[in-house]
Amino acid sequence: MQRKGSALSGMSTIAWKEAADHFSSARFHFVMLLVLLTAFGGVYGAIGQIKNTIGQDPFLFLRLLTTAKQPVPSFVAFLGFMLPLVSIALAFDAVNGEYGRRTMSRILSQPIYRDALLFGKFVGGMIVLTISLLTLWLLVTGLGILTLGLPPSGEEIARGLCFLVACLAYAGVWLALSLFLSTIFRQAATSALAALALWLVFSIFWGMIAHALTVALAPIDPTDPMTLVNAVELQTGLARISPNTLFSETASALLNPQTRSLGLVFINQLEDAIPGAPLPFSQSALLIWPQLSGMVAAMLLIFTAAYVTFQRQEVRA
């Protein structure tokens, strides 16, 4: 049945209202404070570490983001861990909260389609994430200029911006996921717990799960080296189901220009390569292309699931 009128009318109103709500909510302030503190912790640790090697490294600014000083993890590792939490905080009660406040039927009785509400909620969350991540990136860059006394090079800025896009895609996956959970669970607490459980599984346990599955599915025969290759490929494939793996691979290729491959490399492939020589930016971008598309695809798939669930839902609570 053909519907008349644009499915997107009212979407920007909803998106900006959602964004404004997030920026004034205590929940978001709390999570962002946590992110800022850990980010600065990571960067400060890195500064202490790399002051020793200033002058020998062409990518000092990128080192700022990737260097870890025990026991503090690097900025990038922190982001990989904390970004899902920010996304979950933004969206875990996006849809069921409207039912809970009994505002859903009132909003849907305005001349808008349901599509606009869900798109608006997602876009609103992405606006907040973009602004926050951009701010964080600028703060870290500023901190780097102040403490290292060097401006970042053009390539470093390009890699940094590209990393920013990857962060957005990664956070978008988790935003779509918690939006989806908020449409299937009527209780905000249930959807929050489900989202946090998935977050823990993917950020902590997924590596072990992938390993256990590999051992079970592709046993290694010591007499056949190909079984080893198969096992490693299977394990990488399984690990890449987790958006966290995709994100950390993207980050390592973008911020460590020396990274040449994200999987297995055979000795004969390294012939004529200069060990430790950095790749140009365009080659690094090509390297992470599958990872980036994977994250965007996951985001779209999960959002579609949320969309279908929401469209079929009865309005009455």
Add this chain to the structure above:
Amino acid sequence: MSDIVIEARGLTKRYGATTAVDGLDLDVKAGEVFGLLGPNGSGKTTTILMLLGLTEPTSGSVSVLGHNPLREPLLVKREVGYLPDAIGFYDQLTARENLRYTAKLSGIPATEREKRIEEALQRVRLGKVADRRVKTFSRGMRQRLGLAELVAKGSRIAILDEPTSGLDPQSTQELLELISSFAREGMTVLLSSHLLAMVQSVCDRVALFREGKAGLIGTVPEIAGKVLGGVYVIDVEAEGADTKRAVSGIEGVRGVTPRKGGGVQIDADRDLRGEVAAAVVAAGGKLKGLSMSQSSLDDVYVRYFKTQEMADAA
């Protein structure tokens, strides 16, 4: 004034095996106040959601102001304001901000928006608290804010679901006065309720709902006439005689029901007060009270459902 603005034909909604609304036919004329009356779970809210296009009917058709709510929901929702049961607002926003949000969603041009919101807030007497957070509002204030939303939107049809449920008598009265004043200005009002006195005081016509069917549709006196057989109800209080037997022989008495405290209630075709008094006295009783009231909707309601249940049981 007699244009039909809401028309439903054979409207049916099933949830699995249960039928929430069953073959409903409904016509609401422009400018009238129409009441959907029935117990909880009789299909009133489902009907309303189908009229708004928020729920898809299993079968049947709806036309609101000549538009199909499923095909042209935006056109319908632009003209129709909806006040849901137990209305919710964004508690952390002020009354004005809440209205501004829905005004933006309903596409009111920015140049008119603030003026219309202010007028609507004054209209429902929330002007003084317009910039307070809705968190602090009482239930009555929330309902009035809901009405302000309809006013700001400029709705031609207002659909109100249980607008007075949970309100104290004074707030109920205020709300009903507001609703009546909207109707006088030409807004068509469709309201649902299980509070009969309220429906009686504001509605031009009523549809009596039972298990998804509109059993009776008409004005309150018409329905009372149909269900009770007589529009006259006489209350008699007497001592010292079997009042019931004494009056049941009078011509024109349709039924006699004993009441708590010894009195009886007589349903009659016409004003039989003189005959009743004479009969009680003739039977040797002391007449203590005799009064006649137009039958209230409560009576209609109770009687109607009782007879229906008896019919079902038979």
